[in-house]
Amino acid sequence: MALSDKQIRKMKAKRDKILDQAIILFSEHGYNDTTISKVAKASGVSFGSVFTYFENKEELFHHAVVERLKDLSPLLLDFNSNPEDPYKELESMIDKHIRLFANVGTYLRLVTQVIGQHQRFERQFKELDQFYRTFRYKIADLVAQGQSSGQLHREIDPITSSIAYTSFLMGIRLNLADQPEHDIWADFAPVAMQLFSPNIS
Amino acid sequence: MALSDKQIRKMKAKRDKILDQAIILFSEHGYNDTTISKVAKASGVSFGSVFTYFENKEELFHHAVVERLKDLSPLLLDFNSNPEDPYKELESMIDKHIRLFANVGTYLRLVTQVIGQHQRFERQFKELDQFYRTFRYKIADLVAQGQSSGQLHREIDPITSSIAYTSFLMGIRLNLADQPEHDIWADFAPVAMQLFSPNIS
DNA sequence: TGAAAATGATTGATCAATCAATCTTTAACA
DNA sequence: TGTTAAAGATTGATTGATCAATCATTTTCA
Known part of the structure; x- marks a missing residue:
């Protein structure tokens, strides 16, 4: 039946x-x-x-971490890593990311727990880390484009920039724990741009 | 006896x-x-x-969070917020902080837990937050000096810069979870400097 | 010898997981 | 359309494990 x-x-x-x-x-x-x-x-x-x-509590936790990631990852990767104007694309990417991070505080607090206790939550951490690798490299590609075009300084390795930027996003999220208001978050977009050492400003 | x-x-x-x-x-x-x-x-x-x-487990946890903070806070505040050369002082401050953060990973993981679950660990969070206020404002003072002297752009509010910088430090610490090696950490010092929008580079 | 620290068995509380009993939905058939 | 039976979802009481905290006893030290 x-x-x-x-x-x-x-x-x-x-x-x-x-x-x-x-x-x-x-x-x-x-x-x-x-x-x-x-x-x-x-x-x-x-x-x-x-x-x-x-099936059990551990499985519930796992799905809590992994399923929401599946929803978020296309939004986080929604930028062009080979655009005509890398600088503009970076600005637009930052804007999207900041908006997104401002709105998914609850889930990111969960992510923070998994990262902070990755030994304990090994299986969940691996899933997050795999996505993070993709994310990081896509951003680094865009930064490399920006450096080639001369819009960004070459002094910093694109992967280092990319790690710095993603760290910054997570750090801000931790810091503004309970402030989903866009006004505050928007202030940090120009600061984030600085991490990529723009030549023009 | x-x-x-x-x-x-x-x-x-x-x-x-x-x-x-x-x-x-x-x-x-x-x-x-x-x-x-x-x-x-x-x-x-x-x-x-x-x-x-x-006395009990909760008290043990509290002391774990608070006593180590007492040791670390003077080290974190060990910079001059009214120096002759604000730019140089910022550089030296960043260098100290990066070294410190690279070496206290275990404790900072604990801090991350308290921040991420501040409702649950309210008492511990308050202690951390009180220090953080002091820390943040001292950095903002130094940034304001740098802006007055013309060494830093004025476009970004000093407090915003300060929050961005401390967020960056915590984010990097989360990101490089198990890498105390100084080599990797040192790469991020010049990136951190960018957060303060230096006029010269 | 007595005062205080050290010890670990015991207690009571909490929680994940199980499971037998109950309720709901569906489809076959009159 | 109404009846029935099987399949499967729902429920919460029960069970067994775990852990914080207590406390009676033992050990250490001046």
Whole structure:
């Protein structure tokens, strides 16, 4: 007796709700202080139901980290690493990234936990690290373009610039822990640009 | 029957050992996965002894965060915010900070946890935040000096610069999680300088 | 000898995971 | 259309493990 489409949709919605609340709770209270019971209560589901959607707590955590990454990665990679005007493209990239980081504070707090305790969360860390490698290199490509065109100084290695920039984004996110307001975040876009040593300003 | 000096020294050493191991374990495995039993084993002390030196686990964590901060804060504030040559002073400050951050990775991982979960670790966060305010403003003072002297562009607000710089330091620390090697860290000093928009380069 | 530190077994609380019982949905058939 | 039975989702009480904290006993030291 297979499930109807309606039923499947209903269950998917339930799963999503559990995962959403898990992300919030894990990010605010950490792995151990987020009990299955709290996740169940927060998502309006019985204790036992959590286990019909996720094999165990570790698996729930894993999906919390990995599934949201899948949503975010195309947004983070949404820039052209071989554009006509690298400087303009960098500016537009920074603008997008800053907006994005300002809005995904909860998830990035979770990411911070995984990075900070990568021994403990080895499996999740590997997933994040793999994406980060792609991200880093794509930015470095764009920086290299900028340097070739003479719009950026050549003194700094593109990969170093790229690591500096991504570190800066994460650092700002940590720093402005509870300020999603765009006004504050927008102030940091010109500062981020400085990291790439522009020749013109 | 008062304790002898020798005895007091011995006990202080024991307390230090417990605290040192607690910092390592808390930073690598987080609060809940660091059991008192593990701390006791790691520091070569009986389970019960931990409680003669620290009232409870929460207190042990608090001291792990706060006491190390007391050691580090004078080192972080060891620069002149009203020097003859602000540019040179900034360079020297950055150099010191980079060296320091490269060497206190374990403790900074702990700091990251407290910041990332400031609701959960409210008391510890307040202590860190109070120091950070001082730190931030002292850097901003130096930047303001640099702007007045014309060595730095005026386009960016000194406090914004200061937040950007401290965010950058923490971000790099997160990023290079397990690389205390100075070579890699040293590459980031010139990038950090860029955050202050120097007029000469 | 007595005062204080050290020890680890015990206790009570908490939590992940299981599982038997119940409820809901679906499809076959009259 | 109404009835029924099977499939599968939902539930929360129970279980077993883990851990912080206590405390009675032992050890150390002046």
